Amino acid sequence: MPAPKPRPASGPARAQAPTRARRVLMPLAAVVALLVAWEAVVDLGVVPNFLLPTPAQVVAALAEDAALLASHSLTTLAEAAVGLAAGVALGFVFAVLMDRFEAFYLAFEPLMTISQTIPTVAIAPLLVLWLGYGALPKVVLVVVSTFFPITVSLASGFRSVDPDVVDLMRTMNASRWQVFWYAKLPAAADQFFSGLKISATYAIVGAVIAEWLGGNAGLGVYMTRVRKSFSYDRMFASIIIISVLSLGLMKLVELLQRACMPWKRAERNSNER
Secondary structure (H helix, E strand, O other): OOOOOOOOOOOHHHHOOOOHHHHHHHHHHHHHHHHHHHHHHHHOOOOOOOOOOOHHHHHHHHHHOHHHHHHHHHHHHHHHHHHHHHHHHHHHHHHHHHHHOHHHHHHHHHHHHHHOOOOHHHHHHHHHHHHOOOOHHHHHHHHHHHHHHHHHHHHHHHHOOOHHHHHHHHHOOOOHHHHHHHHHHHHHHHHHHHHHHHHHHHHHHHHHHHHHHOOOOOHHHHHHHHHHOOOHHHHHHHHHHHHHHHHHHHHHHHHHHHHHOHHHHHHHHHHHO
């Protein structure tokens, strides 16, 4: 006699797993509602048009300055990418040293925390003064902005590994490198990618801030120029581009995480079933 088929989940358990269509349509509906309210607020005169452009005007500005925005966006994206790569590499080295040497951890952990209390806007003019108006101060500011989340997430992940697993590997004569590669690095992967998502958004913002305070090209320079001419529709257009670039980098990190952590995808699929 064949075994009875399992009945599909119903009630609250089923309601906790929204469909993919709902996950897409609900945020899309919220964005559309926000744009409609924005257009109505300006058209009805609640906010003067010279202070707040309509969504239609922002779209028109995007179309008119598409080539110029693309050129500035490439500059900002290049600075953010180089700074993010350097920040990740430096953060990885510091995290490994903090995990390997307790004295290094005790010495630098408070200093890194204090460094995050210094406003980025206060550092950027100094970097421009010291390093000039080229790409170097922008890249350095991105490194400073992205270094902390990577270091903290990795150092915390390395320390979260199960001590019993480390002891078992050592009893099996595993080297320090093997313990790091097979135990600590997989344990820190999830936290590392969480920190990398934060750093990806910081990278774009850090580059724009540095460009805003001094530079020859980039979205920050573009925003400074249109602000002086009171072209607020172009200001909003550049803000949209910055958001799109940040979201694009975050999506790229998610794709990288899926490629590097296939077991997480398998767990997610099993939970959805």
